[in-house]
Amino acid sequence: MIRNLFAAALLAALCAGLVTAAIQHFRVTPIILHAETFEGEGGHSHGAEAVVDHVDAPGTPAHSHDVVAATVAAPEEWAPQDGFERTAYTTLATVLAAAGFALVIGAVSMFANIPITFANGFLWGIAGFLTFSLAPAYGLAPELPGMPAADLVARQLWWTGTSLATGGAILLLAKTRANWAFAVAVALVVAPHIIGAPASPDEPSAVPAHLATEFAAITLGTSLVFWLLLGSLFGKFSDVFATRKAAIPAGAIA
Template identity: 80%
Template sequence: MIMIRNLFAAAIFAALAAGLLTAAIQHFRVTPLILHAETFEGEGGGHSHGEAAADHVDAAGTADHSHDAVALTAEDEAEEWAPADGFERTAYTTLATVLAAAGFALVIGAVSMFSGIPITFANGFLWGIAGFVAFSLAPAYGLAPELPGMPAADVLPRQIWWVGTALATGAAWLLLAKTRAGWAFAVAAALVVIPHIIGAPGAPDEPSAVPAHLATEFAAITLGTSLVFWLVLGTLFGKLNDVFARNRVAVPAGATA
């Protein structure tokens, strides 16, 4: 029970640090690109701001829900709610990023516990690399981070493909961590490749007013920020796990931990 409590505490503290750092990077590097892209909405094809709300991705590779739209009455034209630019938008984005970080930290903590592979300072970097590849890099190979105003397939098929790709890639990492047998390498390779053979849902053939260089810069910065997020999360998670484990051992027998 104490081990689970310590693992949970390490996950939450690591997620808070990684989430706040990532939110700061997003504020200065990612959000300005989104705001710039929004000025092109309506000039060409691509999804509307409401659809784009589900498409903006944070550094962890998850949807940025700070732009979620709320439908109003049927009598009115469809209007959308979005946080106001400035402090409100930054606060919502920060909250979403920290909550996403906590979710990912708890996921890898659960994987560690049930697989019997501890997260330590020595291997926390590798946990971070595995998380980045599974949840960011592999899905981005088929579904690159998209700016508002860019054409995109329906949300549900993309979400299904994203989740399937992340799970398959994560399973490949876990398999290789548990065994080095030849068959394991073959199965892991198949798990990684199969989602891309199936293929991500394709975007409709529509024009986009968003400049290509802006989309490229957004994708590169988003993936770079994601890499920082996962390396900080994995390394700090492992360090805190070690610290809490040492403290547990240091408690005299029969004393309250």
């Protein structure tokens, strides 16, 4: 069962990751490249901080600053060249992130004893989108290069806590419908936003507001497509492997 789950997770991740990478290439990357032309013009830069592909609204495979390192102390630091090399590394990062997320929901499925099937894969995708994309984005919107941002560690800690709380709330409601469970779930979802995400520094930015808004919308839309594909394909492949195993006579070589 574990072998089948692992294989289904990786196949689903490969398919969903490649589709998402294609969407990123045509819809997300052009916005990022446009925003990079404004870096340093508004009095803000990332300084010596290296920005590597994160799953925007961190944790969703919807791109970020690609694999770009913006440094002052080491201006010669390696970064992929625009074009094929940059696209290749971004695609690889997206597929690897997809594999990681697929294995995470596979582990949750085993722990909670809620099998992922084609019938409920869509719901698993919705849950993943809410947990890793929409809930964190409510406090930390996807950011473009050149935009002021709070401390990276603080943002990562808040994103992690928000994802754990949201995922825990969804899992609790999936396992029980009691009134107390609903109350606890609401508290878990709301708590990170009451605490508040780390605030960005009050610095000017040359990045146009409409560009930031467009980027956030496309990033979340791409993330939704990714999660729906990942959940549905994961369920489909799980069903295929389960059916294949059931069709093999006992003692036969698979």
